[in-house]
Amino acid sequence: MKNKGFTLIELLVAMTVASVLMGLALVSYQGARKSARDGKRKADLEQIRSALEMCRADTGTYPTSIYNDITCGGQTYLSGTPKDPVTNNSYAYTPSPSGCNPSGSTKCTSYTLCAALEVGGGTVTGCGSCGTGVTCNYKVTNP
Numbered sequence: 001m002k003n004k005g006f007t008l009i010e011l012l013v014a015m016t017v018a019s020v021l022m023g024l025a026l027v028s029y030q031g032a033r034k035s036a037r038d039g040k041r042k043a044d045l046e047q048i049r050s051a052l053e054m055c056r057a058d059t060g061t062y063p064t065s066i067y068n069d070i071t072c073g074g075q076t077y078l079s080g081t082p083k084d085p086v087t088n089n090s091y092a093y094t095p096s097p098s099g100c101n102p103s104g105s106t107k108c109t110s111y112t113l114c115a116a117l118e119v120g121g122g123t124v125t126g127c128g129s130c131g132t133g134v135t136c137n138y139k140v141t142n143p
Contacts, residue, residue: 045083051078062108
């Protein structure tokens, strides 16, 4: 009499192959998610940069803060400034020269806007920290 079915070895081999394939898919999926978040960060910085340039074109100066809205001369150029998709922190923004004030005698004539990318970020000078223990590695400045 012959029994029909799979042997224990055949079942173990099939489960091992399935586990390896699932592990590879998970690693690939995580990499794609990181790249997508980095793309969002770059798009956010370009959106902020665009609002900052419109502000400068209309008022002759950049704002000192962008952490809630981008407002210059009483007009809002970007409502609800985008934030980092993982930490929900604002991106690092530094207007210059140091101590500039749009309504004072020292106008803000340039800026540095930075983010921390998860994939492919190199070392960028002039950005500093993007949060607790996170170094910014992507920078946008005024043209």
